Amino acid sequence: xxxxxxxxxxxxxxxxxxxxxxxxxxxxxxxxxxxxxxxxxxxxxxxxxxxxxxxxxxxxxxxxxxxxxxxxxxxxxxxxxxxxxxxxxxxxxxxxxxxxxxxxxxxxxxxxxxxxxxxxxxxxxxxxxxxxxxxxxxxxxxxxxxxxxxxxxxxxxxxxxxxxxxxxxxxxxxxxxxxxxxxxxxxxxxxxxxxxxxxxxxxxxxxxxxxxxxxxxxxxxxxxx
Ligand SMILES: Nc1ncnc2c1ncn2[C@@H]1O[C@H](COP(=O)(O)OP(=O)(O)OP(=O)(O)O)[C@@H](O)[C@H]1O
Ligand SMILES: [Mg+2]
Numbered sequence: 001x002x003x004x005x006x007x008x009x010x011x012x013x014x015x016x017x018x019x020x021x022x023x024x025x026x027x028x029x030x031x032x033x034x035x036x037x038x039x040x041x042x043x044x045x046x047x048x049x050x051x052x053x054x055x056x057x058x059x060x061x062x063x064x065x066x067x068x069x070x071x072x073x074x075x076x077x078x079x080x081x082x083x084x085x086x087x088x089x090x091x092x093x094x095x096x097x098x099x100x101x102x103x104x105x106x107x108x109x110x111x112x113x114x115x116x117x118x119x120x121x122x123x124x125x126x127x128x129x130x131x132x133x134x135x136x137x138x139x140x141x142x143x144x145x146x147x148x149x150x151x152x153x154x155x156x157x158x159x160x161x162x163x164x165x166x167x168x169x170x171x172x173x174x175x176x177x178x179x180x181x182x183x184x185x186x187x188x189x190x191x192x193x194x195x196x197x198x199x200x201x202x203x204x205x206x207x208x209x210x211x212x213x214x215x216x217x218x219x220x221x222x223x224x225x
Contacts, residue, residue: 002107003225005171006140008117008131008163010155014147015176015204017055020116022174022202022216023143024062027112029217034112035065037072039099040087040125042118043080051076055116065110074102083131084124094125096134103138115140121159132166141169143201148188149179153195160196172201172224180206199224 007023009016020036027034036059044051049069056073063072075094077086087094106113117123122130135142142163146156156173163170173196175189182188193200204219 002111002113004103004107004113004115004140005225006115006117006135006142007145008121008135008142008159009145010120010147010152010159012119014145014149014152015174015178016116016145017058018204018207018212018216019143019145019174019176019202020059020114021062021213022204022220023114024059025215025217026220026222027114028062028064030222032111033065034114035063035067035072035106035110036060036114036116037106038116038118039073039102040075040077040083040094040118040131041073042077042083042086044076044078046078051078059116067106067109071102071106074098082124083118084126087126096129096137099125099134100138120155121162132162132168136166136168139168141171143171144173144196145176146173146192147176147178148185149182153188153191156192157195164197170196170198172198174202174204174220175200176202176204177206201225 007016007020024034024036038056041053044053077090079086079089121132124130146152201224202220
């Protein structure tokens with residue numbers, strides 16, 4: 001039976017991609033087949049091969065199932081803005097059924113599928129729906145990446161409540177220590193442990209540039225998944 005997880009975050013730019021990379025490394029080390037993907041990506045570069053997103057490139061470097069770029073990121077947009085605007089600028093309308101089609105295609109090829117969301121939980125995909133609606137439709141269990149910084153408790157609890165209210169399985173959360181100078185980070189994490197009714201499945205320290213790529217697996221507690 002395939003294991004599928006949707007990776008959301010307390011905000012944009014708080015470490016979803018880094019956490020996806022850590023999860024992929026951890027799953028691969030456990031000897032299983034995994035595909036990481038980002039179905040919708042804004043802020044892509046124009047290349048001779050087409051639009052390319054840097055998150056997707058990082059993910060594809062780790063995946064142990066090799067697929068074409070367009071399978072891993074079927075919706076790639078140039079403008080670095082909310083998907084509902086970036087897709088409108090590209091004259092493309094994404095429907096839930098398009099996402100489901102791509103999900104199904106990927107699911108048939110792997111043991112684990114790790115789907116990086118876009119932005120935060122309520123990010124709009126088009127004017128009619130936000131990403132969470134599709135996650136609910138597909139019943140994909142959610143992992144929340146919490147960028148440990150000022151204000152993160154509020155963002156984490158709001159996101160957690162929204163996921164629970166939607167009756168979507170909340171399987172765990174990852175503490176990503178994104179702020180080098182954060183005071184009392186262990187107290188923030190202790191508070192979150194008390195308030196979130198799912199295990200902390202990862203705790204990633206602040207990393208120097210050179211530590212960014214390798215050995216991320218050691219920060220993930222795969223036994224919870
Ligand atoms: N633990 C960490 N230590 C140091 N830097 C980090 C850490 N986590 C993330 N970063 C840096 O913060 C930036 C944002 O991280 P990342 O791209 O993983 O965020 P994201 O949530 O996936 O963003 P987006 O919403 O654009 O997809 C990157 O430059 C990344 O290298
Ligand atoms: Mg990302």
